[in-house]
Amino acid sequence: MDYHIKDLDNKQLVQLYANMLKPRMIEEKMLILLRQGKISKWFSGIGQEAISVGVTMAMHKNEYILPMHRNLGVFTTRNIPLHRLFAQWQGKASGFTKGRDRSFHFGTQDYKIVGMISHLGPQLGVADGIALASNLKNKNEVTAVFTGEGGTSEGDFHEALNVASVWKLPVMFCVENNGYGLSTPTNEQYNCKNIADRAAGYGMESHIIDGNNIIEVYTKIKDIAESIRKAPRPVLLEFKTFRMRGHEEASGTKYVPQELMDAWAKKDPVINFQSFLKEEGILTEAEEVSIKAKILKEINENLDIAFNEADIIPNESDELSDVYQDFDYEDFIPNVKIKEVRLIDAISDGLKQSMQRHNDLVIMGQDIAEYGGVFKITEGFVEAFGKDRVRNTPICESAIVEAAMGLSIAGIKSVVEMQFADFVTSGFNPVVNYLAKSHYRWNQNADVVIRMPCGGGVAAGPFHSQTNEAWFTKTPGLKVVYPAFPYDAKGLLATAINDPNPVLFFEHKGLYRSIRQDVPVDYYTLPFGKASLLKTGEDITIIAYGAAVHWALETLNNNPSINADLIDLRTLQPLDTETIYASVKKTGRAIVLHEDSLFGGIASDISALIMEHCFEYLDAPVKRVASMETPIPFASQLEEQYLAKGKFETTLKDLLAY
Structure with missing residues (x-):
């Protein structure tokens, strides 16, 4: 492997080596813990460290990176405390997801890292949004997002590249072409020679980089990132590399020809760079031992912290309260105009x-x-x-x-x-x-x-x-x-x-x-979770929303003898169950009307809630009225038959007569 160190000094070169060595040593430890049952799953990036480390070191610390499973080097190079990473992988509370998600499915604003979800494509478009914000705020920042060659088959990849090109967004789309999408080789993933070739179709610049050569990765990305900061635009980067272990450890590598494994083993980014530094007199044996000892000490000390942390004690209130960000509703009341x-x-x-x-x-x-x-x-x-x-x-x-x-x-x-x-x-x-x-x-x-x-x-x-x-x-x-x-x-x-x-x-x-x-005329707000009581009566409770509210109003106007509470829900999540229950307890009858088809619609949930919370007050079954169980037809007479509007009056009167 040829290393063209250009103007890099010895300190920078040793730092590149140490930053690659750290995720390698963590992975080797994690593979032991996996076999011991102390972590649940592992996606190995062994053999690909140069990409994560080189890209991260080439970027500014305030610039966002969106990594994937095999990019441990992004997290370690950004100096995330190891005990938090270890706690994340063990499902402990001090991890980044409080035990709610595993491995690298997390983000952290403190370190400007946005982790992936299992659906590989979405993070590419998310990177577009972050980069758009950089342009809007004139921040001259680059966003880097990772995917694998398999992920480039997803529609999100093509959508994200197209949007980035049209909007001139400062994104580096980093594709780690490591040979296999789980067990599917590249020749079954795409039919072009290089993934980088696709950039031409989007009017986008592209580069092919040796992903196992830390110097090439670091220096080229540093230059490209600096160029993008000066002239915002997207760039597609294809890193040629190889996955030396299975997609995840359970899958193994039996599907990979041994000669391919042997060939890429000779291109190991850590071992090759270590040999180069020693040959050039940049890294001594003593320095190598010292670096490894320091990393091992850090790993063991942080593992002790994570292991000694108590397991999460489930708390239903905590779980429910974290589904949404707290929102302090502010009531803006307009003037009388x-x-x-x-x-x-x-x-x-x-x-x-x-x-x-x-x-x-x-x-x-x-x-x-x-x-x-x-x-x-x-x-x-x-x-x-x-x-x-x-x-x-x-x-x-x-x-x-x-x-x-x-x-x-x-x-x-x-x-x-x-x-x-x-x-x-x-x-x-x-x-x-x-x-x-x-x-x-x-x-x-x-x-x-x-x-x-x-x-x-x-x-x-x-x-x-x-x-x-x-x-x-x-x-x-x-x-x-x-x-x-x-x-x-x-x-x-x-x-x-x-x-x-x-x-x-x-x-x-x-x-x-x-x-x-x-x-x-002026600006004003209305609270979520507060239904509107449009009519009041003692006979029955009608619950509706959207166009169905107007169908119910028309029916009541045509039948003035029916005295009903008519509730317009206005918001469906959150749902104003308090108003619903109070009305049903008063009238003893309830009918839920909506435009959607019946099965699986929200009327089913509202009906169930009424049965659970108001059963002893009911004088009749709760009725649901909804549209037909078909797609919506085009011809007006078919659409009229489809919609729930035509069924409501008859069902309402039947329920009143029950």
Whole structure:
């Protein structure tokens, strides 16, 4: 292996060696502990230390790195206390996830490291968001994100590279090409000669680097990073290396030809560099022994700390309280000036006033800039706030949700507009697995609002008409808001943006231009988890939200003899069970109406809650009314048959007659 040390002095060279040796020695110890059953799993990076160490040493300490399983050298080079790493791997409280996640599935703002989740792709888009924040704040910082050659087959990889290129984001996409994605070799992963070749398709610069040569890694990355700081842009980096152990220890390496193992063993980055330093007289035998002794002492002392830490004692209150970041709701009460507006106008006004209140708030979505969005909610926003903050995106829902997460990590709020709620399926993974779980896992909030234009009644067919709130109400860590009136929509949107937790904000398209109401002109907020009691009566409790509220109002107006409590939930997570229970205990009857199909919908949970908490007060079974168990059809007569609206009055009267 050729080492071109250029202008590196002996101290730097020895430091590169020591920084590679440290993760190697930790891994060797961990493999022993794994066999002893003292840690649960291990993903080995033996043979790849030069990449993690070289990249980390080439970056500034305030720049974010997003590593993977085999990047222990990132954590050790950033000087994370070893006892915290060891506690993390043993599921102890002083680890970074309080025993809630394992291995390297964590992040730490103190060391500007954002760990991966098991779904390999999302961190690439998160890096885009962090880099976008650097550009917006004029910080001239580089973000480095790691993936393997197998991860480049995921759609998130391509989305993230495309967004980074279009937006000129300062990201180093570091691909560790180590030969195998678990047991699948590279020739079954992709058909181009080099992964770096893909960069041309995104108009992006790329480099191929010998990932086992610490000098080449360090010096090239140092130069590339400095260049990116001066001229922000993404760069694709392919590190040629090899995985000397199994994907994780249980999988072994029987699928790898022995001659390949032997060839790469000769390219060991630690052994080769150690030999080079000795041959050049830069590292003496005594210095080598001293460095190893110092690292071993540090490992053993920190292992003692971790081993002596008591096991976690489960505490239900602690677990529940960490799902969301604490949010101190602030009640903004507007002056008396009001104006009659449509639902769509109220949302637009609320969004605009939040942009004024939070001067770094970013809105992202397809066609939302000059075009103003397909529903024209952001019309005129570019002129008011500029294209940095009102950002058209490529058609890549996953990468944009991930970028929003990255913005939150970097301290910037964002609103993502799904052009239609149906399209969230293309970004479902980062919503439910990244945004929802980050605070619980490692205390990192996701300060993101996702606007969800939804609902039927407009003859838009199966892919533009779903009301899919139940996908998210069952996911701990998300908040779900679903207003039915302009007044509620404006106030709740302001609260959603103030809330540091991820919020799915549903906006029924059929109500956009059909519902009008007097709404305060000024900025104001409304609390989450507080339903609205629209009508009062003694006969029955009707519980609804979204368009279903208006169906219930129409039915009651057509049947003035029915005296009902009509509850508009407004927010589905958190849910105002107090108002529901109080009403049911008064009326003795309950019916839940929603637009979504019946099975698995939120009406089922509300019904179950009423049965569990109000059973002795009930004079009849709790009824659920929902739409048909089919996709939403296009033809108006089929859609009319599909929707729950036509079934409600009959079911309501049957329940009253029970």
